[in-house]
Amino acid sequence: MKFHYRDLWVPQTATPDQIKSAYRKLARECHPDHTANPDAARFLLIGEAYQTLSDEAARRAYDAELQTYLRRRGWVLCPACGAHNEVPRIPESKIAMCGRCRTALPVTEKERRETQTAALREQAIDVVAELGADLLDLTGDYLHRRLQGVRARIGASTRKGAR
Numbered sequence: 119m120k121f122h123y124r125d126l127w128v129p130q131t132a133t134p135d136q137i138k139s140a141y142r143k144l145a146r147e148c149h150p151d152h153t154a155n156p157d158a159a160r161f162l163l164i165g166e167a168y169q170t171l172s173d174e175a176a177r178r179a180y181d182a183e184l185q186t187y188l189r190r191r192g193w194v195l196c197p198a199c200g201a202h203n204e205v206p207r208i209p210e211s212k213i214a215m216c217g218r219c220r221t222a223l224p225v226t227e228k229e230r231r232e233t234q235t236a237a238l239r240e241q242a243i244d245v246v247a248e249l250g251a252d253l254l255d256l257t258g259d260y261l262h263r264r265l266q267g268v269r270a271r272i273g274a275s276t277r278k279g280a281r
């Protein structure tokens with residue numbers, strides 16, 4: 119999964135203008151023409167992020183994919199810098215904060231628990247589905263061998279009876 123919002127350091131709610139100016143600022147910081155320490159990998163990363171987020175349809179598709187990805191893990195995107203956060207239990211009278219920029223995350227302990235439970239349930243469904251498929255394969259294979267054995271015996275006794 120790519121984290122385009124994090125890479126451009128913008129919230130998921132960023133407007134196209136905000137995305138464009140964030141990209142321009144970051145691109146200048148790592149472009150070989152503008153800095154003594156160019157960072158080609160980072161330049162490519164933010165270029166890719168900008169390409170996706172500046173295209174309305176591509177951004178919509180990416181948002182849907184990202185939402186599913188985060189939900190399945192119970193992670194929360196920072197409303198300031200777009201970083202994904204795995205939120206541990208939030209003690210009473212405390213708030214969850216972004217590990218990257220220390221902005222408060224819009225999640226309560228109750229919401230966190232509900233999201234985590236839902237995420238675990240989805241993971242469990244995946245595991246069962248996978249296991250189920252394996253069991254089915256095993257059973258299919260096993261049954262097939264057993265049937266062959268039975269057929270061979272029937273065949274043998276039929277031949278014996280015909281004699």
Ligand SMILES: [Zn+2]
Pocket residue numbers: 196197198199200201216217218219220221
């Ligand atoms: Zn943050």
